[in-house]
Amino acid sequence: MxxxxxxxxxxxxxxxxxxxxxxxxxxxxxxxxxxxxxxxxxxxxxxxxxxxxxxxxxxxxxxxxxxxxxxxxxxxxxxxxxxxxxxxxxxxxxxxxxxxxxSEHLEPISLGTLNETGQDRGEVVQFVRIGKGCLSYMIISEGEAVLVDATRMTDVYLDYAAARNVKITHVFDTHLHADHISGGREIAEKTGATYWLPPKDATDVTFEYAALEDGSHVQVGDTQIDVLALYSPGHTIGSTSFVVDNRYLLTGDILFIDSIGRPDLAGLADDWVGDLRNSLYTTYRELSNDLIVLPAHFMLIEELNADGSVAEKLSILLANNHGLNIEDEAVFRKMVTENLPPQPNAYQEIRETNMGKKTPDLETQREMEVGPNRCAVR
CATH class of the missing domain: 3.40.250.10 (Rhodanese-like domain)
Incomplete structure (x- = not known):
């Protein structure tokens, strides 16, 4: 054998x-x-x-x-x-x-503690979906945890939280995903956590959610790990980033290590490209360049760091990411709207599943997600 x-x-x-x-x-x-x-x-x-x-x-x-x-x-x-x-x-x-x-394997990788001096106040754990290029996050502090962009493999997060003896209190999706099925609602239902979604992406959902608005603050643990929501549309009209403890910038599908987000998965590329440019060239440039960017996807295996994580300082991306260095807005618009990869497999069905309009069985969900992620413009 x-x-x-x-x-x-x-x-x-x-x-x-x-x-x-x-x-x-x-x-x-x-x-x-x-x-x-x-x-x-x-x-x-x-x-x-x-x-x-x-x-x-x-x-x-x-x-x-x-x-x-x-x-x-x-x-x-x-x-x-x-x-x-x-x-x-x-x-x-x-x-x-x-x-x-x-396609379903998730590899948890600790990105380190959330403060550099004094008592340990927690950590960020990145879950690398190595075969699909998806990245999700667990922010842990003093017995509590927040999840961001969880995949449908919910048991991985629940088992990890149990092993770490932490309670999941909040679950976020940075936007309405079109390339993979979110596990956020299911985890929230199983744990009693609050499920958050940007309201501008939630106009057609069939379930209740907490409105993830610009400036929303969430506390993790007794020592106030601060998770700040930052409205950053462009990939979708509701796309929202997070600044975690003034150290990490979770960018969702707006900014990746070697590329930027595509604005067309709802068929509105021409309408959203201006929002995408404003998020990348105005909103992000007003932030501290020392923030460590944690995206929701990676495109190339070369983007993995030595420990398997996907992370880079914002200053490095501002200098080296081609999508952040196109001065002419017309050139940027042309690049973003005319240089798009194929649509993700079954993306419309995935969107409707994440809206709660469809409830496919497990085998159908697997078939819907077959293939690489295609959320970027390169």
Missing amino acids: AHAMTTQEVTQKVINRQSLFILDVRNEDAFADWKIEGENFNYLNVPYFDLLDGVEDILDQLPTDQDVLVVCAKEGSSIFVAEMLEEAGRTVSYLAGGMKAW
């Missing part, structure tokens, strides 16, 4: 920049659209159906001096191919759960 490599093991190889050879047996179009990314990964894509009669034709294309991982959509095909390779004398692994499991 071939060895199963878990998504956590693969994630550690990504973070540690280790080598890995991936034999992806999905169809060519699926592989071209979305694959496991790693700085030192090599790939061979041979569809499963081309291997039904045997693996002899690919043996000389597989290395013998590094780990080989067979990958498919759900696991079954990769087990079949891996076992044929084992019978042919090769030592290989298959990805447990396939690309569906890879």
